[in-house]
Each structure stands twice: as C-alpha cells, then as structure tokens.
Amino acid sequence: MEKLVACHGCDLLVDVSELEHGARAYCPRCGHFLTRYRHDMMSRVLAFTIAAIILLVVSLNYPFLSFAASGLESVMTLRAAPGALLDYGMTTLAIMVAAFIILIPACILLLLLVISLSVLSGSPNPWLRASTKLVFELETWAMVEVFIIGVIVSLVKIAAMATVVLGIAFWSYAAFTICFTLAMVTLDRYQCWEMIEALETPKSAEATP
Amino acid sequence: MTGADTAASRGLANCHTCCKLVPVDEHECPRCGSAVHLRSTDSLQRTVALLITASILFIPANIYPIMITEALGTEDISTIIGGVVLLVKLGSIPVALVIFIASVIVPLAKLAAMYYLVWSVANEPHRGHRQRTKLYLTAEFIGKWSMVDVFVVAILVALVHLGGLIVIQPGIAAYSFAGVVLVTMIAAENFDPRLMWDQLDKNNDSDT
Numbered sequence: 001m002e003k004l005v006a007c008h009g010c011d012l013l014v015d016v017s018e019l020e021h022g023a024r025a026y027c028p029r030c031g032h033f034l035t036r037y038r039h040d041m042m043s044r045v046l047a048f049t050i051a052a053i054i055l056l057v058v059s060l061n062y063p064f065l066s067f068a069a070s071g072l073e074s075v076m077t078l079r080a081a082p083g084a085l086l087d088y089g090m091t092t093l094a095i096m097v098a099a100f101i102i103l104i105p106a107c108i109l110l111l112l113l114v115i116s117l118s119v120l121s122g123s124p125n126p127w128l129r130a131s132t133k134l135v136f137e138l139e140t141w142a143m144v145e146v147f148i149i150g151v152i153v154s155l156v157k158i159a160a161m162a163t164v165v166l167g168i169a170f171w172s173y174a175a176f177t178i179c180f181t182l183a184m185v186t187l188d189r190y191q192c193w194e195m196i197e198a199l200e201t202p203k204s205a206e207a208t209p
Numbered sequence: 210m211t212g213a214d215t216a217a218s219r220g221l222a223n224c225h226t227c228c229k230l231v232p233v234d235e236h237e238c239p240r241c242g243s244a245v246h247l248r249s250t251d252s253l254q255r256t257v258a259l260l261i262t263a264s265i266l267f268i269p270a271n272i273y274p275i276m277i278t279e280a281l282g283t284e285d286i287s288t289i290i291g292g293v294v295l296l297v298k299l300g301s302i303p304v305a306l307v308i309f310i311a312s313v314i315v316p317l318a319k320l321a322a323m324y325y326l327v328w329s330v331a332n333e334p335h336r337g338h339r340q341r342t343k344l345y346l347t348a349e350f351i352g353k354w355s356m357v358d359v360f361v362v363a364i365l366v367a368l369v370h371l372g373g374l375i376v377i378q379p380g381i382a383a384y385s386f387a388g389v390v391l392v393t394m395i396a397a398e399n400f401d402p403r404l405m406w407d408q409l410d411k412n413n414d415s416d417t
Binding site: 004005006008009010011012013029030031032035065067069070072074076080081082084085088090092093096097100101129130132133136137140143146147149150151152153154156157158160161162189190193196197 | 213214215216217219221223225226227228229230240241242243280292295296299301304307308311338339342343345346353354356357358359360361362363364365366367368369374375378379383384387394398402403405406407410
C-alpha cells in the first residue's frame with residue numbers, strides 16, 4: 001500500500017512505504033529530510049529517555065561549578081541557578097534559563113516516557129495524542145546543547161578572575177545533553193504518528209469486513 | 210516539465226504537527242487535532258513584522274551593556290563586542306570566535322537570509338528554489354545558537370556572588386538580545402518555504 005508524505009519544504013508528495021530498517025527518505029525535489037524508518041525506533045527513544053532522565057536528576061542535585069576567589073568560595077547547583085537570579089530580581093532571565101535548560105527538557109522527557117511506554121506496551125492512553133503533539137511543539141524551545149557551550153565560554157571568561165572547578169553535575173549535564181539530543185533525533189515525527197495511529201485503529205479496522 | 214505532484218494539487222493539506230494529509234476543506238487534523246491550513250495564513254506579513262521587530266531590538270542589544278561587573282568598588286561595563294574584545298585580550302581566540310559568530314554573525318546572517326527569502330517570494334525568481342530551501346533550513350537551525358551569550362551572562366550572575374566583593378549584573382542588552390533571538394526564531398517558524406515552490410508549480414501549470 002502506498003504511504004504518502006508531503007514534503008514540508010516544497011509540498012511534493014513522496015511514497016515512503018518501502019523504506020528498509022534504518023533507511024532515510026529525502027525529498028527528490030528540494031532535498032529536505034522526510035523521514036527515517038526504524039522498526040525499533042520506540043525502544044531506542046525509551047532507552048535514551050531513561051538515560052537522560054537519570055542524568056538530569058544527577059545534574060540537578062550535585063554541584064555544577066564551584067568558584068573561589070580571595071578566600072571566598074561559592075558553589076552553584078543547576079537547581080539553584082534560576083533561584084539565584086530571582087534573588088537578584090532578574091525574573092525574566094530566571095524564567096528563560098529555568099524554562100530552556102531544565103523545565104522544557106524535563107517536560108519533553110516525561111512525555112517521551114509516556115509515549116514510548118504506551119506504544120511499546122501496545123496500550124493506547126487518552127493523553128497519547130496530546131502528549132505527542134506537545135513534544136513536537138516544545139522541541140524548538142529546548143536549548144540544552146546551547147547551554148553547554150555557554151558554560152564553556154563562561155569558564156574561559158571567569159578563569160582570569162578566579163579558580164573554577166567543574167562539579168559532577170557538569171559532566172552529567174554534558175552526558176544528558178547527548179542523550180537528550182539522541183532521543184529527539186531518533187523520534188521521527190512521521191513514523192511516530194503512524195505508530196500511534198496503528199496502535200489506536202486495528203480493532204475497528206479488523207471489525208469492518 | 211509537467212506540473213509536480215504536490216499535496217496542494219490533490220487538494221490535500223499537510224498537517225504541520227503530525228504529517229497527516231488532510232482534505233483542504235477540513236480545518237482540524239483528525240489525527241492530532243492541530244489547526245490545518247493549505248498554507249500558513251499571512252505567512253509573509255507575520256514573518257516581515259517579526260523580522261522588523263528583531264531588527265529594532267538588535268540596536269539596543271549592541272549599544273547597551275550586556276553585563277556589569279562590580280569588583281572591589283570598580284565597575285566594569287561590557288557590551289557584546291566589548292566581551293569579544295576582552296576574550297581576545299585574554300588570549301582565548303577560539304572562544305572569542307564562538308561568541309563573535311554566535312552573537313554577531315549568526316543574528317545578522319539570519320536576519321539577512323530571512324529578509325531575502327521573503328523578498329524572493331514576493332519577486333518570484335525562476336531559479337534557485339533548492340538553494341533557497343537549504344538557506345531557509347540553515348537559518349532555522351542556527352537561530353537558537355545565538356542564545357549562548359545570554360546563557361553566559363546568566364551563568365556568571367548565578368555563579369559569582371561573593372558576599373558583595375564581586376557582583377555581576379545583566380544589562381539591558383541581555384534582555385534585548387534574548388528578544389532578538391526569540392523573535393527571529395518565531396519569524397523563521399512563521400515563514401512557509403512552500404510558497405517559493407508554489408510559484409514554480411504555478412508557472413509549470415501555465416506552461417502546459
């Protein structure tokens with residue numbers, strides 16, 4: 001059976017029904033990536049999601065960076081960073097940092113957990129479609145990889161002023177960034193929705209002769 | 210060349226959230242419940258409005274200080290460019306380059322690319338559809354990397370609070386610059402690259 005996808009770049013219809021495991025489809029007209037088929041996609045997503053959740057929890061609870069100058073020392077944890085900004089009255093900055101590097105990624109991970117478990121166990125749940133929609137809407141606003149680069153730049157800037165020591169949370173956040181990015185890249189928009197639709201329709205499809 | 214087999218030519222709209230092909234007379238996607246349009250409505254107008262907003266915000270972002278450092282009674286004010294110059298003086302050329310690219314080149318290049326794309330839809334050049342689609346995808350992808358400088362300020366502010374000895378505060382530019390990045394991201398989301406290809410399809414149809 002023909003499975004058509006319309007390219008998001010140029011609207012051309014492309015048949016993607018005969019993709020082998022691991023094969024990617026690109027638009028023949030504009031070169032835009034269309035979809036990648038993997039029969040074990042959801043298992044991969046689940047694996048990366050669980051790893052990312054564990055690493056995020058570690059990152060939030062251990063020292064991220066510690067800083068020492070003129071005999072005084074201060075330790076920064078990721079969890080306390082937005083709070084520190086709030087204490088200085090920098091509400092906007094606090095909300096942006098909390099949202100882009102902690103809250104939105106955490107939200108996405110929990111939703112991915114719900115989606116992948118639901119699809120893998122073959123049991124649809126009433127929030128499945130809403131959760132999936134939300135994941136794709138939030139995707140653009142997670143900036144974990146940008147934050148890691150920001151941390152490295154800050155280290156260089158501050159090295160002239162004081163001694164900075166990287167904490168466990170820095171390394172786990174770096175690993176979290178990798179797992180989070182892999183989870184998002186592995187979750188193929190088209191295949192994910194096809195799986196959800198297949199999950200919710202077979203009974204009614206079989207019932208009709 | 211014959212007219213291309215597009216979703217629009219078959220009277221189907223592509224759902225942006227879940228890739229389902231929906232008949233154009235339906236307004237809601239039956240699979241994910243998102244609003245479905247054949248093409249984003251007023252895509253160009255919205256994109257241009259957001260681009261102008263971002264361009265205006267870019268001015269205070271570069272004139273005003275992004276970070277104010279108070280250390281032992283002396284106050285040090287740095288702008289975005291000032292921060293790059295400081296990094297060069299410290300000898301960290303690679304990091305200076307990262308900040309210069311992320312904070313100056315990327316926002317300017319992205320604004321220029323988006324203005325050009327909007328212009329190209331309005332003026333219908335007959336070539337380079339593929340290259341322009343690539344340009345759009347690149348502009349969309351690199352946008353959020355400009356947030357680096359804002360995160361740097363946030364990290365330094367949160368990290369450095371040594372009992373009044375050293376205090377770092379964000380300047381107005383930190384907020385305007387974050388505004389530039391967020392508004393250009395929304396502008397890129399509002400632009401519909403299919404508008405460029407519609408002209409090609411329209412011209413091919415009139416040829417045959």
